[in-house]
Amino acid sequence: MKASPAEITDILRCHGVNPSSQRIAILGYLMQTREHPTADCIYRDLLADKPTLSRTTVYSTLNLLVDCGVVSAVDVDGESRRYDYPLTPHAHFHCTGCQKVFDVDMPVGVESVMLPQGFTAKSTSVYYHGFCRDCMEN
Amino acid sequence: MKASPAEITDILRCHGVNPSSQRIAILGYLMQTREHPTADCIYRDLLADKPTLSRTTVYSTLNLLVDCGVVSAVDVDGESRRYDYPLTPHAHFHCTGCQKVFDVDMPVGVESVMLPQGFTAKSTSVYYHGFCRDCMEN
C-alpha cells in the first residue's frame, strides 16, 4: 500500500519539516521501496516526474530527513550512502556479490548490550556481509 | 606488547601475502593502535619512518589485507573508511560528537540470527551511534 501525499505530509509536519513538493516526493519514494537506494538513484528516478529537481535538493533533503530521524542512513560499505525508511526495526544483509542490501531480522538483545560507563547509544546498526541466495547459486 | 616484525611477517605469510617492508609497516601500525585510523592517517603517520611511502600503496595494501581477512574495514559513517586489526570480536561505538570510534562488547547472539533461506554471512558488524562519555559531559 502506497502512502498518500497527505500521509507523507503528516509525517513531515510531525517532525517539524516543511512539506515541500520535493520533500514529499523524496520521502514518498523511500516509503515505497525496500531497495535502499543511493541519493543519486533517488535523483535519477524522480527526475522523470519532476524534471526541475536538482541533485543538491536530494542531498540536502536526505540529510534533513536523517537528522530529524524520519529516515535512516545505511552505511554498509565504503561506497555511496544508502537510505532507508524503516517501518520496523531490522538489520541489513549486504551481498558482496551483487552489492544489494536486504532487510533481515534484528537479533534480540543487541540494544541492551553493556556499554562503557557514561556512553549512551541513540541508535544501533547491524550489518551482515556475505552472499545472498542468487549469488550463492551462481 | 608490540608485535615484532617476525610475528607480523608470519601473519602475512599465513594469509598468502608477500611480506614487503611497506606491508609489514602498515599491518604493524594497525596492530598497535585501537584508534581505527583512516588510510590517510596511516599514510601520514608512517611517512616519518618511510619517507618514500606512497598513498597508493597504503590504499592498495589495506584493500589487500581486508580482502584476505587480516584486517577489517570499519564503515561507521559516510566519511572515510577506517581500519581495524581485530584481536577479538567486538562491536564499535561511534561518537557523533567527536567522531571517535570505540571498541565495545559484541552482544551475544548476533551471529546466530536467522537469515533468509540460502543467505550465508561471512562477517557481522555492529555499530552503536551516540555520545561518548567526554562528549556527554560537555
Add this chain to the structure above:
DNA sequence: AATTAAAACTGTAATTAGTACAATTCTGAA
C-alpha cells in the same frame, strides 16, 4: 655475481560522492 621475470611500489591523473555557496524561485503571512 649476473640475469631476468614477476611482483610491488610510486606518483600523477582521473573519478566519484558529497558539500558550499550565490542566485533564483516559491510560499504564505501581513
Add this chain to the structure above:
DNA sequence: TTCAGAATTGTACTAATTACAGTTTTAATT
C-alpha cells in the same frame, strides 16, 4: 499585492579513492 524567509537550483569545489603507466625491488636461476 507586497515582501521576507524558506526552499530550490546549478555551478564550482573538495575530499576520498582508484586507474594506470613507469620504475624499483625481489627472489629464483644460471
